[in-house]
Every structure is written in structure tokens, then in C-alpha cells.
Amino acid sequence: MSSLANASPTVxxxxxxxxxxxxxxxxxxxxxxGQRQNVTWDTSKAPVNITNKIGRILLRxxxxxxxxxxxxxxxxxxxxxxxTVPWVLDGDDYQVNLFGDSGDFSDFFTIQxxx
Numbered sequence: 001m002s003s004l005a006n007a008s009p010t011v012x013x014x015x016x017x018x019x020x021x022x023x024x025x026x027x028x029x030x031x032x033x034g035q036r037q038n039v040t041w042d043t044s045k046a047p048v049n050i051t052n053k054i055g056r057i058l059l060r061x062x063x064x065x066x067x068x069x070x071x072x073x074x075x076x077x078x079x080x081x082x083x084t085v086p087w088v089l090d091g092d093d094y095q096v097n098l099f100g101d102s103g104d105f106s107d108f109f110t111i112q113x114x115x
Contacts, residue, residue: 016047022098022106031085033113039096043079052100060095076100090114
């Protein structure tokens, strides 16, 4: 027990949460099943010490995040990553959810081509 009492605290650098706005897809965008698309986001205001620089993009429908992972393991500082549009039902209530430190949603957009 005495070794724990004498232990020095670990000094951690302050970290900032980075929530970059999604630029594409935006309102009016139409994706087709099977296409390759670039998801883009604004990195111009990225802080120096980001809590989590590893990104993940999930698909949302009707305001709910689905388990469909569109991309994973990329640097959030890149500002873009390419995804393949999955086979999903046609709809105009899709969004992408960009995760790094926290989640940020795109505008609603349309996916077509399942029928």
C-alpha cells in the first residue's frame, strides 16, 4: 500500500473535443446503391490536442443511427474519406454520422437504386 501512496500523478495534456461539420453529403444530394462517394468535413478549426483522431462513419436513417459502418480507422484530420453506398431501401431520410471525438451528422440526403 505504501508504494501507491508515494506514486506520482501522471500529467496529461489537456485535450479538445473536435466536432467538424459534415460538408458532403448535403441537402439535395442523391447517392445510388453501389456507387463510391466522398464524405467530406471541415477541418479548418481542428484543435492541436484532439481527444480521438481516429474516425468512423455510420449511416443514419429516419434520425436513428444504424449499425452500418461506411468507413472506419481513418484520420479525422484528412477532411474526407471514400465510402461505398450500401444496399439499403430507397429513401430521402438518410444522414451520415461522423465520429472522432464526438458525433456530427450530415444534412438529410437521398439514397436510391435498391429496386
